[in-house]
Amino acid sequence: LMPATPSEAPPVVAPLPDPARLAYIIHTSGSTGRPKGVMGTLGALSAHASAVIAAYGLMPADRVLHFASPGFDVALEEIVPTLLSGAALVIRGEDETASVQAFLEFVADQSVTVLNLPASFWHVLVEEMKERHLPLPPSVRLVVTGSERIIASALADWQRIAPGCAWMN
Numbered sequence: 001l002m003p004a005t006p007s008e009a010p011p012v013v014a015p016l017p018d019p020a021r022l023a024y025i026i027h028t029s030g031s032t033g034r035p036k037g038v039m040g041t042l043g044a045l046s047a048h049a050s051a052v053i054a055a056y057g058l059m060p061a062d063r064v065l066h067f068a069s070p071g072f073d074v075a076l077e078e079i080v081p082t083l084l085s086g087a088a089l090v091i092r093g094e095d096e097t098a099s100v101q102a103f104l105e106f107v108a109d110q111s112v113t114v115l116n117l118p119a120s121f122w123h124v125l126v127e128e129m130k131e132r133h134l135p136l137p138p139s140v141r142l143v144v145t146g147s148e149r150i151i152a153s154a155l156a157d158w159q160r161i162a163p164g165c166a167w168m169n
Helices: 042-056 073-084 100-109 119-132 152-161
Strands: 022-028 036-041 063-066 088-091 114-118 142-146 166-168
Touching: 022 042, 022 073, 036 042, 042 073, 063 073, 073 088, 073 114, 100 119, 114 119, 119 142, 119 152, 152 166
Parallel strands: 063 088, 063 114, 114 142, 142 166
Antiparallel strands: 022 036
């Protein structure tokens, strides 16, 4: 690139969006049981996405499973950081969760590297993998669980089943 000469106008740069600007509205019943809309700002979404990219170590070579329904807030945690980091988003269908075996085959076939699973599904996954001696696909480098409490014995089983895989809650 050649430097601009004084006679040339500087390039026009779009202003940064206002961080307080509304980025999304998600509906939740929360702990009250009554539906309500929760507004997420661009600044909060951007900060969370940056934190997730750093915490998960997301890189362009990653393939992140989009497990959550789009109506849940964790879907944003799966989609936005993945795309911002240049990684690929792997979208699952209903058939992929029909059984643990089907799920693991899908993860292996798609070379998924990062899984973000609800604790209820993760508990079933761990139990089935333990009972049936099913291996975690070697492409998986990180499993994130959330939404519910983790049972300590399941975590101990997981550490025996998948010792080389990072795990976060």
